[in-house]
Amino acid sequence: MTVGPAPAEQLSGLIFALLLVDPSGAIAEANPAAEVMLGKSRERLAGRPLEEVLQLSDEAIRQRLAASDTQLTARRIGVQLSERRQLINLTVSPLASHPGWRVVTLSDARKDDGSFEDSGRAPAILAHEIKNPLAAIRGAAQLLGKKLGESEMKLTTLIASEVDRIAGLVDRMQSLGSERALELAPCNVHEPIYRARETFTATAPGISLVEEYDPSIPPVMIHADSLVQVVLNLLANARDALRETPEPTVIIRTRFVSGMTVRALRLGRPLRLPVEVRVCDNGPGIDPAISDHVFDPFVSSKADGEGLGLALVKKLVRDMGGRIYHERNEAAGRTDFVINLPLAGKDG
Structure with missing residues (x-):
């Protein structure tokens, strides 16, 4: 008869962080996922108060967490x-068999199955409803321009240029709602990054670019042109964020994270995503008011921003x-995508 995994092996296999908290509120045990999430080894976590490790911003949650x-x-x-600073999902389960002891689980609220939610349907429907009247407006402006004098032509030209601008915006909205499947193929992850880098360096003079690549990464299953677009959009956002930053620096980094697994409810199974690409900048960071919604359509901190760039990035990924x-690394003064x-x- 096959012997099943021991309890310690079962805990090691969990993809979410798990902490065992003793009656005094101190951490007694931590599984490997907790070590990764909290950035500390099991030995360094042991004996530390839970409230010290988890500095919660919600006072009501802190009070409830204090009750064993x-x-x-x-x-x-x-x-x-x-x-x-991070958004998490939290559960606390008291152990009836051992009064005062609790099991605490943590998961990153930004990395769960929300990555696969269908967020593009509304922009696509709206885009479809807008494009037909736009074409009619442009046509009417062109006809009107033929009957007016030169001084009035400026107004019809303005109408046509504004219609073209809005049509371009609508096209970008439609791309968010596209359900056409990408043709994925094996690819060296660095090839699309190099292509995006070449465009970036040509348009971002004065910005220091640091490249830290792991050449041993195996091929990934991607759509190469889409990854070029993703990295290029992230680099463009970094460039814009660095406009007022002295000694502006952008970092592109790749690495292999062997234990990286996420929940994919759409697929009904855990999904391994071990290849990591980071685009980092030393700008001031994302406005906290929109930090949790930067990938939503029409959310932007730029005065002239449309709020579609990062929404498209999320869809392509x-x-x-x-x-x-x-995430924001305050110690390093850096924002990482x-x-x-x-x-x-x-x-x-």
Whole structure:
């Protein structure tokens, strides 16, 4: 008869962070996922008060967490983990067999199955309804221009140029709602990055570009042109964020994270995304008022921004089976946009 995994092996295999908290409120045990999420080893976490490790921003949640006999489930709550502010999902389960002891689970609210939600349908429907009257307006302006004098032609030209601008915006909205499947193929992840880098360096003089690549990364299963667009959009956002920054610097980094797994409810199974691409800048960071919604359509901190760039980035990454999120490293004074991608072949 096959012997099943021991309890310790079962805990090690969990893809979410798990902490065992003793009656005094101190951490007694932590699984490997907790070590990764909290950025500290099991030995360094042991004996530390839970409230010190999880600096929760919600006072009500902090009070409930202090009660050792309270069962708790909370989603998308703010927490300070070392120098990083993060949104997490939290559960607290008291152990009836051992009064005062609790099991606490944590997961990153930005990295769960929300990465695969269909967020593009509304823009596509709206785009379809707008394009037909736009074409009629442009045609009417052209006809009117033929009957007017030269001084009035400026007005009809203005109408036509504004219609063209809005039509371009509508086209970008439609791309968010496109359901056409990308043709994925094995690719060296660095090839699309190099292509995006060449365009960026030609349009961002004065910005220092640091490249840190892991040449041993196996091929990934992606759509190469889409990854070029994703990286180029992230680099353009970094460039814009650095306009007022002395000694502006952008970092592109790749690495292999062997244990990286996410929940993919759409696929009904965990998904391994071990290849990581980071685009980092030393700008002031994202406005906290929109930090949790930067990938939503029409959300932008720029005065002239349309709020479609990062929404399209998220869709393209999602369509390649990957995920994207951002985090702020206050200690380093850096904002990171992080992409995780699947491997090609049987290991993907």
